[in-house]
Amino acid sequence: MNAAENVRVRIAPSPTGAMHLGLVRTALFNWLFVRGQGGKFILRIDDTDAQRNQAEVVRPILEGLRWLGIDWDEGPEVGGAYEPYFQSERSRWHAEAVERLLHTGHAYWDYATPEEIDAERKQAIESKQGVFRYSRRWMAEGPGERHRFEAQGRRAVVRLKMPSAGRLELDDIVRGRVEFEWLREQDHVIQRQDGTVLYHLASAVDDAQMRISHVIRAEEHLSNTPRQVFILQALGYPMPRFAHLPFVAEPGSRNKLSKRKLAQYLRNRDFAELVEHGRRLLDRVGVGPEEVPNPVTVDFYREAGFLPEALVNYLALLGWALDDHSELFSREELVAAFSLERVNRSPASFDPLKLMAIEVRHMLALPVEERVRLTRPWLVRAGLVLRPVAPQVERTLSAVVEAAGDRIKVTGDILDYAGFFTSDDALEYDRAAFEKRLRAPGATDLLRRFRDRLVSVEPFTAPVLEDLLARFVAEEEVKVGAVIHALRVALTGKPVGFGMFETMAILGRESCLARIERALVRAESTEER
């Protein structure tokens, strides 16, 4: 076995619903690091016994990771040499660790009640020192004492017996040297009265037993590291390397991004726009506002039609940079370029605009067939296209995707061109645009005369049509704008869109004539006014 195979990293999410973007970023950095090293990426679920129905509860996380292309070598559904990968199933090892800690004097039974502890804590915090250190007043040193306390009806928790002198010096890969005074660390509880263990104990033990070599996690855990180091040392386990990542912060601030503060983020214009964009698209395929996933979770981006490689690329740039100019990376390029040493120390806020910019670049880098494959389901879901998709419709879709270019940012944006897939007599018009362009003085007469030329022009292709219009406006002595705007509204129902001649060619002569005719009739009728 070579050194690379000893590189083992993990993410250990607790299954609490959808997958938060911060978790995604942590997972990504772990994955990028280990794929570059040739080591193993482990997915462990830090669930608790209270959570039932394992498979159901981890589904959002598994789906999120899979969608992003972040694969795991060991963990749920794939197994591995260090099973089980659900923390709740590892309690016998946790109990065994607590036993050893007790036996070696690194932990003790404590019979204080929660109220007594609270009182001490409160007093300590109000005092000048400001540091809470449990008095160990109800610490039971031997069996005799335990019996005595238990006779009083007290029940014990197990606490860590933290050192009272010296310091811990940690060489964090991203933060450099960090020092802690042991004196400031508390006698944390590692086992509850009911015998179940707490997260820090379980996590440290699981990491050690799973041979985790690098603990790469969010900065919030930096302050928790001393107690885990203590547990590891006391148990005689080798020390992993630590790398504490900066937070993914809220749009426009340095606060940690949180699932619960969505309402507040919606006050950020850019973020609100991003969310609105997704909601609008989902609404058109029958997904109500209540069913739209939280945009602080990965589900939103998947549902709204973002490209996973774009999200990955963007998130990689949040807290990491290769140099002063590289921004666009494929997954493979990221793996090759990534290093923990180049991870930033300061929090990076989530910028919806930049995400969108990266998204567009990735979208444009895709071949047309691929974009067709990704956009097609939206048309089907919206009921605009029937399965199996007819060859004629397929050709239209391909042409629309091609012509729309960077206007299709997320896959759902194909719905902006729904007009190409509706029947000629079902086209909906933008009311304001219709008024402005088709009810302008002389607009219908001009459009009708141009329509007449369309009947016989051959072939019905963009260059020929462009030439036709050029000659037409010259003869009529009007500007191009006088007819083209009315034409656009008549053909697409909208004031904006891609090239007019491509639009006409894609629709074909028959549709163009029918749509113009329909628009003319409507424009000249009075009832619509």
Added chain:
RNA sequence: GGCCCCAUCGUCUAGUGGCCCAGGACAUCACUCUUUCAAGGUGAAGACACGGGUUCGAUUCCCGUUGGGGCCGCCA
């Protein structure tokens, strides 16, 4: 309150003592192109939080201040 972390344009960042009166990207603005909306092209505006040191010389090193964040649970 204690401890820990952080601090370059609005945002993401490059920068490890002189190449920087600070470079790139997104966003913004102007001009240009143009049948609309984008895109493209050209250009503009925009930052080293502050105060002390160290040094011939600090964005870069040290100290302090300020500001921001995190942790201090019988949560994970």
